[in-house]
Amino acid sequence: MKLQEIKVEVFRLTGVPRTPELKRQRPVLTYGRDLRYKAEWLAILDLLKHQQTIQPDITLNQLDQQDIELQQSLHRVGRVTGLSAEAVDKIWKGIQHNSQANSIDITLEELEV
Incomplete structure (x- = not known):
């Protein structure tokens, strides 16, 4: 996946439209991360997917x-x-x-x- 595709998926899963809102609304996901790098976005996406599979309710x-x-x-x-x-x-x-x-x-x- 390209970085932009990963970001789109993160934004879809979190319901936020842009990176500044993600930082503001979901600080737990972004704290301590350098969001210039694809690996950081992949880690966030993995967390989101993991959270959905563990406790979907x-x-x-x-x-x-x-x-x-x-x-x-x-x-x-x-x-x-x-x-x-x-x-x-x-x-x-x-x-x-x-x-x-x-x-x-x-x-x-x-x-x-």
Whole structure:
């Protein structure tokens, strides 16, 4: 697939017309990604397809909201444990990376509790 075809499919699946709206409306899909590259768009498309096959009765908005709530919870735990916002963001990026490989495992040691 060409990059433009991948973008069209991502926009169709998310219901947004352009990249700026995708970043604004679906930050979970675009956070930390360099959207100039085809590999990044393929990763987003894979996530969208994976989300649809796993839980077809949950909407993408609900998934985005769950991710936002998880990130907020992680920040609350980080504040309680005395972690800096930067450290929590690093942990969050690790969670996102691991979630793409379908392997999420957060330990207290990672939170430095």
